[in-house]
Amino acid sequence: MGTELKTAVRRQTISERFSELRGRKEGALICYIMAGDPSVDSTGEFVKALATGGADIIELGFPFSDPVADGPTIQAAGQRALAGGMDVQRYFELVKSLDVRIPLVCMTYYNPVFRYGVEKFVKGAAEAGISGLIIPDIPVEEAADLKNSCEKHGLDLIFLVAPTTTDERIKKILKRGSGFLYLVSRLGVTGAREDVSSSTKDLLSRVETEMPKAVGFGISTGIQAEEVRKAGADAVIVGSAFVRIIEEGKDVNEKLEALARELKSGILKTS
Template sequence: MTTLDERLSAARAGGRRALVPYLMAGARPDWTRLLEAAVAGGADALEVGLPFSDPMMDGPVIQEAGLAALAAGTTLDSVCAELGALDLGVPLVAMTYCNVVYHYGLERAAGRLREAGVLGTILPDLALEEIDSWAAVCDAGDLATVLMVAPSTPPERVARVAARSRGFVYAAARMAVTGAADGLGDGVAVVERIRAVSPVPAYLGIGIASPEQARAAATAADGAIVGSALVRRVLDGASPEQVETFVRGLREAIDAP
């Protein structure tokens, strides 16, 4: 199995702008079909949310999806069991909060996720200063630790965050929690700050909702992350075909000459 770094670097070397949709595991019984639909629509990687009761970095849409997933009994084990049975053909990155993996046990959680085919993790409440123990476990297990750079991150700190990030750097386009918004916010400046200090791919997310925004984000950065706009459709009952169509719309916008 290759690492997230290898997979994403290979894509970038090929000149491809990455599209990374986010879906909440367990938000609907057919959630794995939605992952497949997103891949069919042109996703280069998938961000898979593992629900947490108190998601401080998430806005109302992903909160709602998380609560639905928890109400359905979704756990790290149940997600890994279902993911392990899939062959999606794109890298998976799990996004959750510290307590989910700390409570499970760091080594055990890293092992379980890797075994299920997950290549990276995003723990938005795990800042650089606190990452050492989780990073050591992930490094040893070929699990990428994706870190976030925010508009508020000072340049000196951008360098340290980027150096510790694996796979890609999550560039936050604005000072906000997840949720649809207009434009790219501070995204271009954030990506420039990352580019100035690091060769690691930067994917722009937070408030990227439309095909136009996805194109702009994937042009400014190496890729675009689209979460709440997709999850909103899932919560509103979009079929797998409709999810595929939405993702394809993003893909085509990004790839348009």
């Protein structure tokens, strides 16, 4: 049995993970880091630390030079990863090498996917053991080719919904998306904030779906994670707070695990 098959069998799908958590009436913690920041080897260690700390799903960013949805922290991480030589093939090899059972999601932008070839990229991601794709700069109306490739290779295509998204577009997204729905808790780019936006509750109540609702952008503490979960989210997404720990470069594995544990504890308080 080859490495690709072993990886695909060992890792859960997103739906399997949420089904398991719902059986325990437990919310999910989704953690984001940038692949290749500051190196491929360190990324593997960081993934282990997050999984040990309680991550249920890990988003592995693939760097792009013009990340329109990312704030300064993740933009800088992408630049470090690109400077370190991260490319599509290295990304897939990294994903294959990760010894974790939980689902891994690729978050990137449409330009590198298109340049590599949509079908080729999706096929490579699936063979590497990726469970889903998040590509924030492709409108749902223009995602037919990407969606078809994802369905062909068994990947979820995850769309974002913002406070400004119309009800009509939300219906399209719910029809074409899968895995989970990424709810942007506030307008603007990614980055840790002091508070949880009041628009979060409004957005959660507007979206009626059986698909898991995951809230991201601006969450960085266990208290905020608890608040978002209480508001009705099925999952909490945290990125910049983890990436900042990596950028600081001191006791990174220990701090990543500790923050993941704090966030998961906040989520569990509402279970």
